[in-house]
Structure formats: C-alpha cells, structure tokens
Amino acid sequence: MLNYKHNAIEMDKIINDSIKALDMGKKEIIEIAENTRLDRKRLEDELEVLKREVFEIISEIEELEHDLKQSKKKLFDVNRDFNKYSQSELEKAYQDADNLLVKLAVRREQERFLIKRRNDIEVRIKDSTKTLKRADNLIGHVGIALEYLSGELKDAGEELDNLQQKQYLGIRIIEAQEDERKRFAREIHDGPAQSMSNIVIKAEICEKLIDKNIGEAKDELRNLKKITRDSLQEVRKIIYNLRPMALDDLGLLPTLERYVISFKEDTNIDVTLKVRNVDVELKPAISLTVFRIVQEALNNILKHSEAKSASILLERVEQRLIITIIDNGVGFDTKAVRVNKKKNKSDLSGGFGLYSMKERVALLEGEFEVKSEIGKGTTLKIQIPLINEEEAPN
Known part of the structure; x- marks a missing residue:
C-alpha cells in the first residue's frame, strides 16, 4: 500500500512537470508561429515587388529587342549603301547596335536573376505556410494534452495503472501522428511541390516561346501537361492515404x-x-x-x-x-x-x-x-x- 501511494505521488509530480513542460512548449510553438507568420508576410510583400519588377523588365526587354531589330536593319542598310553615308554615320550605326546588344544582355541576365529570386520566394512562402499549419496543429494537440493532464489525470492516484496505460498510448499516438506528418510533408515536398515549381518554369518557357518557335512551345506544353498529370496523380495518392474518399x-x-x-x-x-x-x-x-x-x-x-x-x-x-x-x-x-x-x-x-x-x-x-x-x-x-x-x- 505504501508503494502504491509512493507511485501515485510520483505520478502526480510527473504530471505537474509535464504540464509545465507542455505549457512552455506551447508558448515556444506560438512564438515560432508568430515569427513564421511575420516572415511569410515579409516574403509576400517582397514577392509582389519582384512580380512588378519582372513585368517591367520583360516589357523593357521586348522594347530593346524591337530597337535592336531596327538597329540591325539600319546597319544592314548602311553596309549595303555605305557610299551614301559618312564615316561618322557608319560608326554610329555600329555603336548603336553594340550598345543595344550589351543592354539587352544585361537586362536578360537581370530577368533570369529576378525570376529565380521570385521562384525561391514562392517556395519559401509555401514552406512557411506548411510550418504555420503544423504549428497550429501542434498548438491544438498540446492544448488538448494540457487540458487532459490538468483535468482528469490531476488526481489519478487511485487509477494509476489505467493512467500509465493511457499515458503510454498517448505518447505512441502523438509519435505516430508526428511520423505520419513527417511522411506526408516529405511526400508533398518531393512530389507535388517540386512538380508545381516545374510547372511554373515550363509555363514561363512556353510564354516566351509561343511567339518565337511554335514547335518548341508545343513540346514544352506537352511536357507541362505530363508534369501536371503526374502531380495530380501524386496528390490523389496522398489524399487517398489520408482517407480514401x-x-x-x-x-x-x-x-x-x-x-x-x-x-x-x-x-x-x-x-x-x-x-x-x-x-x-x-x-x-x-x-x-x-x-x-x-x-x-x-x-x-x-x-x-x-x-x-x-x-x-x-x-x-x-x-x-x-x-x-x-x-x-x-x-x-x-x-x-x-x-x-x-x-x-x-x-x-x-x-x-x-x-x-x-x-x-x-x-x-x-x-x-x-x-x-x-x-x-x-x-x-x-x-x-x-x-x-x-x-x-x-
């Protein structure tokens, strides 16, 4: 009987310590969630700015390509009828064409950098959203655990054996839930998330090729369709594993x-x-x-x-x-x-x-x-x- 009481007191101490640890953990999770939410808002603002910059630089590239085309035509005319033009006019035609080529190359490099930066930010926003969702779920689970520990298990001395079994099962359930979340997070990250990123890139390529090379554009569209179909299949598989509809x-x-x-x-x-x-x-x-x-x-x-x-x-x-x-x-x-x-x-x-x-x-x-x-x-x-x-x- 003495040993039974000792075990009950020990269990009460464990419960109190668990409540404190869970409460601290809950506060830390809330802090992480708030910081992640602020970081996501900052990324979203930065993404909007980048989208505007990408649009502007694409428009500028289109204008430069048009100007370069006119400059090359002018250069062709100058070379064809060079007797009609002075030396300074010839030099100016060459200089204008070189300047446009350099400027176009710089703008295209800037475009590639901005698009890469935009895609990286979009991935980070998705990761932040997943982190927030997991944090919110964890806050809910920790809240339930706190309520359970603070309520029914607070005075569980006379039900020690039953309490130990429930406590163990609770730990196993939480571990199983966390393992399942990790598995689904890996599946989503390695599957649909990567596919969606590829879809964005393929769509941008198609957008650029549609007016330049219709054959290559069709090939890219076929690839885009395949990636989309595979991604949809992966999402359906993940949903089925969660609960078959x-x-x-x-x-x-x-x-x-x-x-x-x-x-x-x-x-x-x-x-x-x-x-x-x-x-x-x-x-x-x-x-x-x-x-x-x-x-x-x-x-x-x-x-x-x-x-x-x-x-x-x-x-x-x-x-x-x-x-x-x-x-x-x-x-x-x-x-x-x-x-x-x-x-x-x-x-x-x-x-x-x-x-x-x-x-x-x-x-x-x-x-x-x-x-x-x-x-x-x-x-x-x-x-x-x-x-x-x-x-x-x-």
Whole structure:
C-alpha cells in the first residue's frame, strides 16, 4: 500500500512537470508561429515587388529587342549603301547596335536573376505556410494534452495503472501522428511541390516561346501537361492515404475491393476478398474501423509474414460483422508479442500494429482474436456488433 501511494505521488509530480513542460512548449510553438507568420508576410510583400519588377523588365526587354531589330536593319542598310553615308554615320550605326546588344544582355541576365529570386520566394512562402499549419496543429494537440493532464489525470492516484496505460498510448499516438506528418510533408515536398515549381518554369518557357518557335512551345506544353498529370496523380495518392474518399462515396465493400486489387498489384501477394451476407449499409464508424483493420493487417503481412497468399472474409452473422484474415506466412509466437512500455516499442515487429487493431475493435465493443504458430501462418478473427447510429461511440 505504501508503494502504491509512493507511485501515485510520483505520478502526480510527473504530471505537474509535464504540464509545465507542455505549457512552455506551447508558448515556444506560438512564438515560432508568430515569427513564421511575420516572415511569410515579409516574403509576400517582397514577392509582389519582384512580380512588378519582372513585368517591367520583360516589357523593357521586348522594347530593346524591337530597337535592336531596327538597329540591325539600319546597319544592314548602311553596309549595303555605305557610299551614301559618312564615316561618322557608319560608326554610329555600329555603336548603336553594340550598345543595344550589351543592354539587352544585361537586362536578360537581370530577368533570369529576378525570376529565380521570385521562384525561391514562392517556395519559401509555401514552406512557411506548411510550418504555420503544423504549428497550429501542434498548438491544438498540446492544448488538448494540457487540458487532459490538468483535468482528469490531476488526481489519478487511485487509477494509476489505467493512467500509465493511457499515458503510454498517448505518447505512441502523438509519435505516430508526428511520423505520419513527417511522411506526408516529405511526400508533398518531393512530389507535388517540386512538380508545381516545374510547372511554373515550363509555363514561363512556353510564354516566351509561343511567339518565337511554335514547335518548341508545343513540346514544352506537352511536357507541362505530363508534369501536371503526374502531380495530380501524386496528390490523389496522398489524399487517398489520408482517407480514401471512396469510403464515403461508394461504401466499404467497393473501397476494400479497390484496395485489395491495388495491394496485389504492388506486392505480388495473392489476396482474395470474399463477402457473405453483408447487404446492409454499415455505419461510418464501423466502415472506417474495418477498412483500417484490413489495411493494417495487410501491411503487417507485407512487412513481417513473408506470405505468398492471404484471404479476407467479411460475413454478417445475425447482428455481428465478422472479419477473418488468414495468411500462409512464417507465423509467430503470440505469447512473445507484447508492447514494451519502457522502450516505447514492441518486443516483436508488428506488435503495436496488432495492439492498435485490438484498440480499434474495443472502441466498438467488439472482440479481437489472434491465432498463430511459427511456420504455420496467422489468423485474425474480429467480431464487431452492428450498432445503431445513436449508439456509435464518438
């Protein structure tokens, strides 16, 4: 009993220290967000000035090109009928043409510099916007954590075991969210962001070529169309990974069919999907849970099982939805898979994936069962009650 009280006091101290650290972290994030917002405003103002300068210098280049054309014509006339002109007139014609060439070269170099500077600022503005969005999200998450720590967990001495589990899960969820944000940030930066920058450059090239070389302009437009199409495909893929829109538009079964087909094509693992007696429209909470469970299960099969084939069976038995997922992989010892709280990771790869699936099912008051032996594959069996809309958990 004495040890229990000691642990409770220790936990209260940890909570208080966490609240202080989170509060300081929140203030620092707010300060970073404000500085980023000011920096973005400064960049936006600078971008407007650069746009005006680019427009002005392009207009000046067009005038210089026109003047140079006239000067070359004059020079041609002078050379053709040099007997009609004095020596000073000949020298002036050459000098005017040289001056225009030099001035045009300088202006074109200035144009290249300004366009590069403008593109760099546009990229920095996009990066600042992403940073602000992440900062705002972090402020919200830290606020929730502060409210949670300051409220329900403030006097959690009698619920110490439950508190420790929730605290650990909270850390894992935050880590998973941050890893997911980093992954999406990398995907956006390396994919659509780079493509958009290329689109801007290609559009500028087309704009310059359209009146000079229509053939090259068409080639650049074809390249521009391909880049745009690829960028759109990347954006759609990122959106699908966040949440497949087909789940809302078409329902669970068509979305699962499309996902299984895509998984088979990407991995060469033969996955079959069978459905029995599931002829009712499932509630959003159930549809999303089933989709994420299948997604996580197939991900575990790909990463850990070395399986060549797998099967998924969805069937309705009275008022319960039963999902059975079987693979012919290497299997594992179910007793050896547990979440190691001290190391913040699973003792076996995939352990946290199984644990997260189990938690999803528990939220819907369902049952989760894992059967596996080394060398004999793995079977997951999930039973979820088909609850009414008003009974669905938040």
